[in-house]
Amino acid sequence: xNITIKEFFDMVTKTIAEPHTTITEQDKRKAIRxxxxxxxxxxxxxxxxxxxxxLGDIDFGCYAAGVLDELEGK
Numbered sequence: 164x165n166i167t168i169k170e171f172f173d174m175v176t177k178t179i180a181e182p183h184t185t186i187t188e189q190d191k192r193k194a195i196r197x198x199x200x201x202x203x204x205x206x207x208x209x210x211x212x213x214x215x216x217x218l219g220d221i222d223f224g225c226y227a228a229g230v231l232d233e234l235e236g237k
Contacts, residue, residue, distance in 0.1 A: 168226050172198065188234060198227035 166174075176194040180186050202224035205212040212221070 168221060168223070172226065172230065191230060191234060195227040195231050198223040198230075202227065 172194060175197050176186055176190050179193045179197075180190040202222070205223065
């Protein structure tokens with residue numbers, strides 16, 4: 164099963180929001196923090212994450228920053 168980074172972010176956000184079905188800004192901010200922690204973990208533990216490989220196309224930190232910009236109206 165292939166999922167996009169957006170789909171993965173939505174899955175994390177929904178999990179954080181459970182048992183509620185309405186997603187709040189706070190839920191999204193928590194998901195952003197998870198993505199930033201995941202980004203740090205990947206940079207420290209998966210050398211290929213930062214290289215120009217298929218893993219390099221996945222940038223959890225950049226995606227989280229983009230979502231944060233949207234939340235803050237930038």
